[in-house]
Amino acid sequence: MESISKISSLLESARELTLDAAQSARSSRSSTKTLPAVQIKKLLDSRNDREILEGLRRVVSMMYRSQPCLTFFSSVVKNVASPNIEIKKLVYIYLLNHAEQEPDLALLSINTIQKSLSDGNPQVRALALKTMSGIRVPVISQIVSLAIKKGLGDMSPYVRKAAALAIPKCYRLDPNTLPQLLEYLSTLLGDKQYYVAGAAVTAFMEICPDRLDLINKHYRGLVKKLVDMDEWSQLATLRLMTVYSRQCFPKRTRRVKKSNSAQGFYGDDSEGAEEEGTGEVIQILDPDLELLLKSIKPLLQSRNSAVVVAVARCYVNLGTQEYISSCIGPLIALLRGPQDIQHIALYNVVSVCLTKPEVFVKYASHFLVHSTDPPQVWELKLELLTLIFPHSDPYLKSLILNELEHFSQGSDKELVRESVRAIGRCAQSDARTSARCLRLLLKQITSLDGNLVAESLTVIRHLIQQDPGSHQSTVIRLAKNLDTATNPRARASIIWLVGEFSGIDGENNIAADVLRILAKGFADEAEPAKLQIVLLAAKVYLHHLNRSGPEPVKPTMAPAPAHDYSSVGNEGFADLEEQSQSGFQKPEPEPEHPIVMLWNYILLLARYDTSYDLRDRTRLYKALLAAPSSTQLASLMLLAPKPVPHTPSPSESRTGFTLGSASLVVGEDGGLHGLRGYEALPEWVEAGKEPDPSLRETEISKTEYESNRVVPAGERLDSVIRETKIGSPSKTNGFGAVGGKEKTLDDWLAEGEGGDEETEDEDSDEESEEESSEEASEAEDESSDDGRERDRLMK
Numbered sequence: 001m002e003s004i005s006k007i008s009s010l011l012e013s014a015r016e017l018t019l020d021a022a023q024s025a026r027s028s029r030s031s032t033k034t035l036p037a038v039q040i041k042k043l044l045d046s047r048n049d050r051e052i053l054e055g056l057r058r059v060v061s062m063m064y065r066s067q068p069c070l071t072f073f074s075s076v077v078k079n080v081a082s083p084n085i086e087i088k089k090l091v092y093i094y095l096l097n098h099a100e101q102e103p104d105l106a107l108l109s110i111n112t113i114q115k116s117l118s119d120g121n122p123q124v125r126a127l128a129l130k131t132m133s134g135i136r137v138p139v140i141s142q143i144v145s146l147a148i149k150k151g152l153g154d155m156s157p158y159v160r161k162a163a164a165l166a167i168p169k170c171y172r173l174d175p176n177t178l179p180q181l182l183e184y185l186s187t188l189l190g191d192k193q194y195y196v197a198g199a200a201v202t203a204f205m206e207i208c209p210d211r212l213d214l215i216n217k218h219y220r221g222l223v224k225k226l227v228d229m230d231e232w233s234q235l236a237t238l239r240l241m242t243v244y245s246r247q248c249f250p251k252r253t254r255r256v257k258k259s260n261s262a263q264g265f266y267g268d269d270s271e272g273a274e275e276e277g278t279g280e281v282i283q284i285l286d287p288d289l290e291l292l293l294k295s296i297k298p299l300l301q302s303r304n305s306a307v308v309v310a311v312a313r314c315y316v317n318l319g320t321q322e323y324i325s326s327c328i329g330p331l332i333a334l335l336r337g338p339q340d341i342q343h344i345a346l347y348n349v350v351s352v353c354l355t356k357p358e359v360f361v362k363y364a365s366h367f368l369v370h371s372t373d374p375p376q377v378w379e380l381k382l383e384l385l386t387l388i389f390p391h392s393d394p395y396l397k398s399l400i401l402n403e404l405e406h407f408s409q410g411s412d413k414e415l416v417r418e419s420v421r422a423i424g425r426c427a428q429s430d431a432r433t434s435a436r437c438l439r440l441l442l443k444q445i446t447s448l449d450g451n452l453v454a455e456s457l458t459v460i461r462h463l464i465q466q467d468p469g470s471h472q473s474t475v476i477r478l479a480k481n482l483d484t485a486t487n488p489r490a491r492a493s494i495i496w497l498v499g500e501f502s503g504i505d506g507e508n509n510i511a512a513d514v515l516r517i518l519a520k521g522f523a524d525e526a527e528p529a530k531l532q533i534v535l536l537a538a539k540v541y542l543h544h545l546n547r548s549g550p551e552p553v554k555p556t557m558a559p560a561p562a563h564d565y566s567s568v569g570n571e572g573f574a575d576l577e578e579q580s581q582s583g584f585q586k587p588e589p590e591p592e593h594p595i596v597m598l599w600n601y602i603l604l605l606a607r608y609d610t611s612y613d614l615r616d617r618t619r620l621y622k623a624l625l626a627a628p629s630s631t632q633l634a635s636l637m638l639l640a641p642k643p644v645p646h647t648p649s650p651s652e653s654r655t656g657f658t659l660g661s662a663s664l665v666v667g668e669d670g671g672l673h674g675l676r677g678y679e680a681l682p683e684w685v686e687a688g689k690e691p692d693p694s695l696r697e698t699e700i701s702k703t704e705y706e707s708n709r710v711v712p713a714g715e716r717l718d719s720v721i722r723e724t725k726i727g728s729p730s731k732t733n734g735f736g737a738v739g740g741k742e743k744t745l746d747d748w749l750a751e752g753e754g755g756d757e758e759t760e761d762e763d764s765d766e767e768s769e770e771e772s773s774e775e776a777s778e779a780e781d782e783s784s785d786d787g788r789e790r791d792r793l794m795k
Contacts, residue, residue, distance in 0.1 A: 034062065037071060044075035049084050056090035063097060073102050080109045085124060088116070092131040099135040106135055110143065117147055122156035129159065133166035133173075141174035148184055157193040164188045164199035168206040182208065189218040194225035198233025205236050212244055216695035219244070219288065223295050231304040238296065238310040243682060245289050245318050248691055251684040252284040283320050288696060293319050300330040305341050306660065308334060309348050313659035316352060317681055325359050328352070332363045339374060346380040347664045350651045353384055358391045360384065368403060375414060382407075382422045383650055390429040397433060401426065405440050417455050420444060424459030425647055431466070438463050438474070445478070450487030457493040462645045468501050475501055479514055488526035495529060499536035500642070511540050515598055522605045530614050534606055538621040539638055541599040545631050548593075599625075656680070 035043075035058055043055030059076060062069045073094075080091045099106035116128035129151050133144050148170060151163030167181050167188075185208075188200035201222065204214070215222070226237050285293070292314070299311045312327040331352070334345035353360050367384040385400050392400065404426070408419040420441065427437035441463075444456035460478070464471040478494045485491050498514050518525075518533050525533065606618035624634045657663045663675050 034058075034067070041072060041075050044072060044079065049082070049087060052079055052082070052087055053084070053090070056087060056094070060090055060093055063094065069094075070098060070101060073098060073105055077105055077109050081112045085121065088124065089127065092127055095131055096134045099137060103137045103139075106137060107139070110135075110140060114143070114147070117150055122154070122158050125151075125154065125156070126159045126162035129162045129166055133169040136173065138173050141170060141177055144170045144173065145177050145180050148181075152184055152187055157191070157196050160188065160191060160193070160196045161199045164196060164203050167200075167203040171207045178207070182211070182214070186214050189214065190221060194228040195230060195233065197222060197225050198229035198237060201240055202233060202236045205240055209240070209243070212247060213691075215240070215244055216248075216691060219696045220291065223292050226295060227298055231302070231307055234299065234302075234304075234307050235310050238299075238307075238314055241292055242314050242317060245292065245314075246682045247685050249286040249289045249685070250687040250690050252286075252687065253281050254284050285320065286693075288693070289318065293323055297326070300327060305334050305337065305345065309345070309660045312348070312352070316356075316659060324352075324356060328359050328363070332360075332366050335366055339377065343374075343376055343380075344665065346377060346384075347651075348659050350380055350383055350387070351654060351657065351659060351664055353387045354649065354651060354655050357387045361388050361391050361396070364388055364392065364396055364400070369407060369415075378415065379418060379650075382418055386422045386425040386429070387649060389426045397426075397430070401433065401436060401440070408440065408444065413449065413451065416449070416452055420452065420455050420459060421647070424462060425649065427459075427463055428466075428647060434463055434466070442474075442477070445481055445490075446484070450485075450490060453485060454487045454489035454493065457490050459647075461493055461497055462647065464497060464501075465642060465644050472501065476510060479510060482514070482518070488528045491525070492528040492532045495532035495536055499532070499539045511536065511543075512595055512598070515540055515602075516594075519598060519601055519605070522602070527611050527614065530606070530609065530611070531617060534602060534614065534618055534621065535638075537599055537602040538625065538634075540595055541625060542631070542634050542638055544593065544595040545625070545628075546635065 040055050040058050043051045043058070046052055046055070056076065056079070059069050059072050076091055076094050079087055080095075082088060082091075095106060095109065110132065113128045113132050116124050117132075119125050119128070129147055132140070132147050144166065148163045148166050151159050151166070154160055154163070163184070167185060170177055171181055185200060185204055188196060189204065191197050191200065197218075204211075208214075222237060223241070226234060226241075229237060296311050296314060299307050302308055302311075308327075308330050312331055315323040315327045331345065331349055335342050335349075337345070349360070364385070367381045367388075369378040369381050373381065382404075385403065389397060389400055401423070404419045404423050407415050408423065410416055410419075423437050423440055427434040438460065441456045441460050445453050445460075447453055447456075457478070460474070464474060475497050479498055482491060482494055485494065495514070495518070498511050501509075515533070515536050518536070522530065522533060603618060603622055606614055609615060624630055624637070654664055657678075658681055661678060663678050
């Protein structure tokens, strides 16, 4: 009869599965068709679970397609008491989305949801707790708090995890429940299950990230559970531990003398070095901090790239050079992922490389540009090549320059421009390669691309400013290209270079000749070039004034000698007129210097130009150079030595941002302080202000801790099993008891992890038999509740 009943039940379940499959196939084919509201309501009001489930599926499908389905609220909510878990799930999903719009009707389902908190299925209990906390009606905040308290003592860790995730939702409903929630949170942080503790850390970081005093007694436990948590919990815990370490562990350093082969035989040299304060400064790690850094090392092999970046953030901000070097390889390994992950990983690699470029030198081959790389990827790769360039050996420097030279001659204009800029940064960072970089850049000034020529000339100008005296021939070579250069920026750069170094070689410079040639086509020049021509004319004229001294005042007409007209008759007026005209003789004018004539000509050309800026600039120079007394002031303004320009790395403004932050990706748009909501890591706590290390000991104030905390049901069950010995007092039994000494749950777990403990002597076994028999007799008098829990475990 039993076999017949089993066969019939199997047939019934097969029939149900077949009908469900057919229903699903039919609904998938007609998913685009929406049933009338009357027919859907009829399905929801049916007594058949299959029809109710079909109606709920229709309603949820409408909900996710943004179609109005609030009219079915009452018909959906009344199915919340259904014993079918599939129906419960769909009803809870509907409630979570529409409870705010119908709070009164949603409150009618709270009683049924509360009953589900005592259901025998842990999945139902967790789902009920999740739904109750997700109903955003502030009136039920205290009910949600009581439900969370009940979930803390649940035997299932799945329910306790749901209770931890419900804490932030309850806090958003009513912030006044924070004191109660902190007590619950303190209990969950110490849970033995790693996924419960991970959810508790996530809730902690959301509602009270500043209450680090709650972490002290759970610090070591969380560190040990960190490797087993899920990825989201690992990210929250790593963030918490980074902040906790900065505020609870002071940064201690020690000076160690570097190894030297020329030390004295008795070590006298080392003593002298320590007295002088020389040597390498190393960081001394706190034992608890070192426990954290060692525990998270396996996470560098995580499949989640965000976890790898979070571990690297811990090592960079907390660890020593050894730990930092160990995280570089996993960071580079992220570059083998998809393009989106590769892009974000490169931002983080650049952020580390800005402060520790020497550790990336051996990974230079990973930064070579591929033909399939998108622009946002090869820009960061070129930046990395320039960052590691000063720390590379000569072979690697030559390889990087060859790479940049190759891409500077390509067809992609943006890539060519960035390659030219990268060559300039390489030349600035290493003076020994500046000559080769200058040769590479001079090849670009004959290009037909005006923007490329302008960019190359800008970089060349920066290089010439580093050592003007040795680049006079380069300036002459650039001046010859004024006949072919057409880009306004390129012409302006060349003219500025000629004017800036026009006074280096005295009379033998080419500045005046260049000005003479440019003055012929002044009217056809663009405004940037005109501005530089006027500046060149002012500098050339000022050099002329400085060489010749102040210009002498021009003589006026000579006065006529005095004559006595009393003795002259009328007939002598003609001779007098001739004599008077010969007395007022005009001196022969001195020929003007060609530079003065050029200066006046440029002033006349600029005076009638259409550009307001050019006319204003010209009037300024004219007024400045008109008075001989202002020559010294003009020299200070126009001929003062310019500082050598330094082109920073494009990511220099993002140096202080934390690894893994979105502010690394947004670039200049995030500003100097990052995106809104960005929080920088706190500074290291000062020595002497850190909390007492004994607070992290798990044995301290054990009685106080046990009296205050809510004991979960799982721990209560463990304590009952420890007091109640399992099995008969026989020497060996089916439960693994040997010599009458029964094994507790901890013994079973320890045995499963490996290594059976040695058995005791037979004399001690006999004594343990007597003790176990007495304990077994005492255990028979325990409460029925504990007995039921034990029977459940046995089953």
